[in-house]
Amino acid sequence: MSNELYKKYRPKKLENMIGQDSCVKVLQSKLKANKIPHFLLFTGPAGCGKTTFARIISKKLGCSKYDFTEVNCADFRGIDMVRSIRTNMGKCPLNGNCNIWLIDEAHKLTGDAQDAFLKMLEDTPTHVYFMMATTDPQKLKKTVRSRSTEIVVKSLSDTDLISLLVRVCEKEKAKIPLRIISKITEHSEGSARKALVILDQIIDLEDEKVMLESISSTTVEKQAINLVKLLLNKNARWNQVAAMLKELAKEEPESIRWGAMMYARAILLSGSPQSPNAYLIIQAFQDNFYDSKHAGLAAACYEIVMGDKIQ
DSSP states (O other), X not given: OOSOHHHHTOOSSGGGXXXXXXXXXXHHHHHHTTOOOSEEEEESSTTSSHHHXXXXXXXXXXXXXXXXXXXXXXXXXXXXXXXXXXXXXXXXXXXXSOEEEEEETGGGOOHHHHHHHHHHHTTOOTTEEEEEEESOGXXXXXXXXXXXXXXXXOOOOHHHHHHHHHHHHHHTTOOOOHHHHHHHHHHSXXXXXXXXXXXXXXXXXXXXXXXXXXHHHHHHHHHHHHHHHHHHOTTOOHHXXXXXXXXXXXXXXXXXXXXXXXXXXXXXXXXXXXXXXXXXXHHHHSSOOTTTHHHHXXXXXXXXXXXXXOO
């Protein structure tokens, strides 16, 4: 498929936003009154519409693609990034009515960067708008949040997700059984983006059993990554790991092992401070769990967490 479904079916209008009626009403009201604030803060779970809202409002304000800048704070989170914006925000728009900066994953901004951002808000030109998106607004300073107009998006209900998936399947002329759609919804955790990503993975499959296995493998991969993240934490306690292993009791341990090995390998090759711990995980997980199954998985995790304490 030439275009990923979550991108292809990203809403272009406020009225097309599913499951976010209160946010839509607030923004429509402000647009009608011509009172869109110069600092909007979109908060809420991943994949539920924060950046989509920002893009829609940007177009409503007459911002051209040349005057719309998206910054991901996973890559640029320091004071230099904020200073760069300050240097450029006084410039007139190239091809539209305004300049807009969308700062994604804003909770990753450093303290100094947040302080510098506050200073920009004290002297914002009329043609400049700032929009932030974050899944963790508590990590933003109170002084930053208090200057914003916060728009809180929420996880989508199962009904909304099923409606979305059915509509997309109809448009794609894909005959996906309702029980498969329900299973996708179950694994999507209220995220429209995740639901469409999973649908994209199985939409060309014909066998229902293969579809279900594919959906399950997507979930197992995420669970394996979460397990490795916990094992990488030097302060992790065995009871925390044991609790996670109990949640994984219905999953195939060999699939968990492969997912964990791939993620640990990525950490090892990254050269991060966690590389030594990633190496220990790979060592503990290098033998298969076909015979030992969940007992082998538990033993490998115990070896990692307890280390020299084992006698």
